[in-house]
Amino acid sequence: MLDRHIESIASELSLDRRAVRAVSELIDSGATLPFIARYRKEATGDLDEVAIGKIRDSLNRTRLMDERRMAIIRSLARQGQLSAEIEERLSKAASLAELEDIYLPFRPKRRTRAMVAKERGLEPLARIIFSQDERERDPEEEAALYIDPEKGVSSVHEALQGAMDIIAEWISEDTQSRSEMRFLFWSDGVLQTRAKAGTAHPEEGKFRDYLELSEPIARMSSHRLLAALRGAKRGVFSLHLVVNEEEALSVLEEIFIKGDGPASGLVMAAARDSFRRLLAPSLETETISIARQRAEEKAIEIFADNLRQLLLEPPLGRRCVLAVDPGFRT
Numbered sequence: 001m002l003d004r005h006i007e008s009i010a011s012e013l014s015l016d017r018r019a020v021r022a023v024s025e026l027i028d029s030g031a032t033l034p035f036i037a038r039y040r041k042e043a044t045g046d047l048d049e050v051a052i053g054k055i056r057d058s059l060n061r062t063r064l065m066d067e068r069r070m071a072i073i074r075s076l077a078r079q080g081q082l083s084a085e086i087e088e089r090l091s092k093a094a095s096l097a098e099l100e101d102i103y104l105p106f107r108p109k110r111r112t113r114a115m116v117a118k119e120r121g122l123e124p125l126a127r128i129i130f131s132q133d134e135r136e137r138d139p140e141e142e143a144a145l146y147i148d149p150e151k152g153v154s155s156v157h158e159a160l161q162g163a164m165d166i167i168a169e170w171i172s173e174d175t176q177s178r179s180e181m182r183f184l185f186w187s188d189g190v191l192q193t194r195a196k197a198g199t200a201h202p203e204e205g206k207f208r209d210y211l212e213l214s215e216p217i218a219r220m221s222s223h224r225l226l227a228a229l230r231g232a233k234r235g236v237f238s239l240h241l242v243v244n245e246e247e248a249l250s251v252l253e254e255i256f257i258k259g260d261g262p263a264s265g266l267v268m269a270a271a272r273d274s275f276r277r278l279l280a281p282s283l284e285t286e287t288i289s290i291a292r293q294r295a296e297e298k299a300i301e302i303f304a305d306n307l308r309q310l311l312l313e314p315p316l317g318r319r320c321v322l323a324v325d326p327g328f329r330t
Helices: 002-013 017-028 033-039 050-081 086-091 096-106 113-119 121-131 138-146 155-171 175-189 222-233 245-256 262-309
Strands: 190-195 212-216 235-242
Touching: 002 050, 002 096, 017 033, 017 050, 033 050, 033 086, 050 096, 096 155, 096 175, 096 190, 113 121, 113 155, 113 190, 121 138, 121 155, 121 235, 138 155, 138 262, 155 175, 155 262, 175 245, 190 222, 190 262, 222 262, 235 262, 245 262
Parallel strands: none
Antiparallel strands: 190 212, 190 235
């Protein structure tokens, strides 16, 4: 596992594999970044603190992924849901988001509309509709067989609605649909703010440039994104990340719709509900969270660079200074 991580990090950062391994071993032994950069140049190939820091951060991410992967495997094993196929998919997952997408259908969650529908015995009906097999009976005729007032299904409409709730959850938990929706939110998502109705907020003047914002998140500078998030957190305005719904639905249609019969129409209606109620809120939160993290990292990088330039300024102007370098290991 470590060898695979070393190879991956070396490729990602365009560094020599031996240098990455040396940094990994030194960090694991308790060495600090300044110590490695200054006193272990022969082992690391003369890497500076910035490169060593990137290796450390990448190692931390891969180890967090390994820990999360093992936690998911243990959870699935306890539930009796772990299969060779799922374990292989987990082992090949390249990101935390992909791991979570695989685990999502099995994650313990609050009671949902789909759970209620399954308890009412409507999952077989959902499978029949979702298959969109034209040889099957008309969905309404099929749904009539599932009417059972004792289970809370008193009409064809209620049976179909329950089946569509189950299908909507399946669509929202499908790894391909989540992956393509995630890409859509990143590439086409627009961050929008709206001033709250009623009394003016005391800090409204400070954030006036962000009161009616509508800007693609992919092209938004880090300082503007962080300012907009601060304004939303302080209650100056509401903030949402939106994508074109018709474009999103066309993606889901491409994945899930197999024909143009009555069952396909119900699946498309379930896909629309899935996007509005489940996929969009989840991916909006996820995308904004990751964008915030990246913006904060960029802000820290800019601050560090400015501080470095400040500290490198001559403290005494053009005066001569005598210094002693104690940095010889011997």
